[in-house]
Amino acid sequence: MELSRAIYMLFELLVSCRRGVRQGVPLRRGAFLSVLRSVRFCLFAAMLVGVSSVASSQELSSDIVTVTAVRTSGDNKESRFVLDVSKPIAFSVFALADPYRLVIDLPSLSFQMAHGMGQVERAMVRNFRFGSFGETRSRVVLDLSGPAKVSKAYNLPAVDGNAARAVIELVHVSEREFSEQALRDVIRIKADGKSLEKTVPVREKPIPEHEKGSDARPLVVLDPGHGGIDTGATSKRGLKESKLVLSFAKALKKKLEADGHVRVVMTREKDEFISLSKRVAFAQAHNANLFVSIHADTVRESYVRGATVYTLSDRASDQVAAKLAQQENRSDLLAGLELEEKDDVVADILIDLTRRETANHSSLYSRTLVGALKSSIKLSKTPERSAGFKVLKAPDIPSILLELGYLSNDADQSALTSEAWRKKAIDSIAKSLRTFFQRQSANSSGLFVSGSG
Numbered sequence: 494m495e496l497s498r499a500i501y502m503l504f505e506l507l508v509s510c511r512r513g514v515r516q517g518v519p520l521r522r523g524a525f526l527s528v529l530r531s532v533r534f535c536l537f538a539a540m541l542v543g544v545s546s547v548a549s550s551q552e553l554s555s556d557i558v559t560v561t562a563v564r565t566s567g568d569n570k571e572s573r574f575v576l577d578v579s580k581p582i583a584f585s586v587f588a589l590a591d592p593y594r595l596v597i598d599l600p601s602l603s604f605q606m607a608h609g610m611g612q613v614e615r616a617m618v619r620n621f622r623f624g625s626f627g628e629t630r631s632r633v634v635l636d637l638s639g640p641a642k643v644s645k646a647y648n649l650p651a652v653d654g655n656a657a658r659a660v661i662e663l664v665h666v667s668e669r670e671f672s673e674q675a676l677r678d679v680i681r682i683k684a685d686g687k688s689l690e691k692t693v694p695v696r697e698k699p700i701p702e703h704e705k706g707s708d709a710r711p712l713v714v715l716d717p718g719h720g721g722i723d724t725g726a727t728s729k730r731g732l733k734e735s736k737l738v739l740s741f742a743k744a745l746k747k748k749l750e751a752d753g754h755v756r757v758v759m760t761r762e763k764d765e766f767i768s769l770s771k772r773v774a775f776a777q778a779h780n781a782n783l784f785v786s787i788h789a790d791t792v793r794e795s796y797v798r799g800a801t802v803y804t805l806s807d808r809a810s811d812q813v814a815a816k817l818a819q820q821e822n823r824s825d826l827l828a829g830l831e832l833e834e835k836d837d838v839v840a841d842i843l844i845d846l847t848r849r850e851t852a853n854h855s856s857l858y859s860r861t862l863v864g865a866l867k868s869s870i871k872l873s874k875t876p877e878r879s880a881g882f883k884v885l886k887a888p889d890i891p892s893i894l895l896e897l898g899y900l901s902n903d904a905d906q907s908a909l910t911s912e913a914w915r916k917k918a919i920d921s922i923a924k925s926l927r928t929f930f931q932r933q934s935a936n937s938s939g940l941f942v943s944g945s946g
């Protein structure tokens with residue numbers, strides 16, 4: 494039992510180490526760093542293999558859900574993928590292209606398969622990988638033999654000595670149907686009684702609002718920047734960014750709750766310090782559909798004014814964006830936190846799977862938000878910018894950072910403290926969220942059957 498797990502991990506280790514070194518080659522300047530990173534990962538993976546037997550005996554005693562077997566049946570036209578689990582679990586499924594893959598996101602699981610890998614790699618499943626994805630989740634990735642869509646996904650309870658099962662049924666589709674439909678679908682299945690045996694046909698009509706459970710609404714995480722020991726920027730008049738953005742976020746939350754189109758949670762509701770990675774983990778733990786970080790920073794160029802929406806990119810769109818990201822990313826250091834190496838390593842392995850898809854959604858929301866804000870409040874000259882903000886790095890959650898304005902600019906400072914300005918800004922953000930999620934649910938054919946929050 495432990496042997497197959499250890500062998501698989503060793504296999505992944507070898508593949509990843511080779512991949513890491515290969516990727517290092519074309520990046521001349523980054524080659525050294527890449528090699529360092531691969532070495533770091535290899536050490537980490539080797540450590541995992543080494544401690545896996547210890548870890549699993551610890552896991553047995555906790556109430557973490559265990560996967561006891563995995564198998565595939567069927568043929569190249571129709572396949573059924575089954576996870577035997579110690580109790581029913583919430584999960585979500587989506588497809589990726591180039592190569593064709595199916596990704597299954599699950600709560601944190603302990604994989605203790607009694608059967609070898611040979612049970613899985615058959616029918617439409619070419620290859621199978623699994624592992625932890627962040628601190629609170631696990632992920633299974635299936636490499637598929639061709640374009641396919643999920644025809645049904647459901648949970649079966651344990652009966653007559655058989656384990657509970659998470660079941661995903663796949664059918665082969667044309668490349669066109671794959672790119673038009675399957676690529677856009679995210680299917681979410683709940684663990685609880687009501688939806689336990691519910692199947693989700695992909696061609697199902699959109700579900701009318703009144704038939705959805707209250708938690709079917711998309712979840713938005715509002716992230717008021719800074720807090721506690723990290724007060725953020727301070728204006729000439731002594732206005733503190735951390736305070737200003739908290740009260741703005743609270744007012745926005747109130748408005749969104751009154752409108753009722755989305756659910757809202759906040760990373761902080763009082764003046765406390767929260768590390769950047771905890772903010773990201775918070776959004777992931779809540780299975781958020783969108784992450785909105787709210788700031789009002791200072792920049793050296795005091796003429797820069799107006800609201801700006803930032804998205805994540807490896808290379809900053811401009812100097813102002815680059816400096817701002819640098820400033821924001823120092824938050825954890827300011828608070829005396831150690832760098833969290835482990836998180837980075839885990840992210841390196843799996844980040845590329847979903848990052849591109851998520852980036853598209855982030856830019857789409859950025860555009861929608863700028864469109865809504867431009868008719869109500871002053872925007873900066875280039876209202877859409879990008880840079881390497883740590884807080885926007887959830888690979889699977891569309892994320893943006895909104896600078897309401899700059900405390901280094903006098904006109905902005907006056908605006909930020911005006912009630913009339915605040916109301917206009919909040920109304921526009923509410924409108925942008927409505928537009929964004931309406932478009933998303935139209936695209937996904939109403940597949941957000943149940944939120945898993």
Ligand SMILES: [Zn+2]
Pocket residue numbers: 718719725726734788789790821
């Ligand atoms: Zn800030």
